[in-house]
Amino acid sequence: MVPSFDNETSLFNFVVRDGNGIKGIVDSGISNVPQPYIQPPAEQINKKNASSEIPPIDLSKLDGPEHDEVANQIELLRLLDSSNMGRVLYEKALEWKDYISMAYTNDDEALQQWPVECRDVALQYLKTSREMVRKLLEALLGNLGVELDDSKIDAFIGKKMVNMNFYPTCPNLELKVGVGRHSDMGTLTILLQDGIGGLYVKVPEVVDMEKKGEWVEIPPIPGALVINVGDMLQIWSNGRYKSAEHRVRTTSTKSRVSIPIFTCPQSTQKIAPLPQVVKKDGIARYREFIFSDYMDSFFGNAHDDKKSLEFAKINSA
């Protein structure tokens, strides 16, 4: 039976006290991680080799004389980037995290339906980020020669979701559990992480960069947000922006919190590479489809090597 979360402690009691979440399992005093949560050896992160040299970008400079330079840095993100919205099934291992997903349609509904413990702060975070997301999208599309105006914005980010992720400590198997590799499905993901670390991005094989094909850590930087380009932006850009594969490692000593905002199109939105880009490229690398069909395919398959994008790829392109 689905429990009802209608007071300030019922959600906590269900997940933690009654042991239905990962934190509940850990608090019950287990000494071994249950098998379904252990990533297969090939998927485990070797922390020693995973390093990071990715500098943060100061987005406030988009409004000043350094606009072009910063827009170019954002352009570089296409090499590294990527929304999953509730990926649970079909992974190689279950995720070592407790999380809630709060889908946003309007303020009234959010205030009615989101958990009372966090709805105000989550709504404030969503609203505070709105202008920044818009500027970012403007810069990214501007780099492709596409102008973003109010009439178009919903086609790109008409739907939003705030998640709150809690990764409890993992008793005895450091580095072996977490969140498996995936690219986010939507347009842009705005990720706030605490100071613990453990987020890794894979540098694509196809770029001329020193660490190509390697997993690099995206260390927490106070005051910085991580921006992931999602699969939809890869498709709209006809493959110029790459949605990044990323994954999360948990540790045996410190729990971790992250709060992504996923932005994506409405489920009925038609998606296809932007005509301006196809014209320049002389070829469309992805076919047209409806976003809900992409979601079905995304959630129905494991996320190796960004296979989710195969759904839309034109193989002869």
Ligand SMILES: O=C(O)CCC(=O)C(=O)O
């Ligand atoms: O916790 C993180 O840093 C990333 C979480 C993530 O990738 C996701 O929820 O899609």
Ligand SMILES: [Fe+2]
């Ligand atoms: Fe993600």
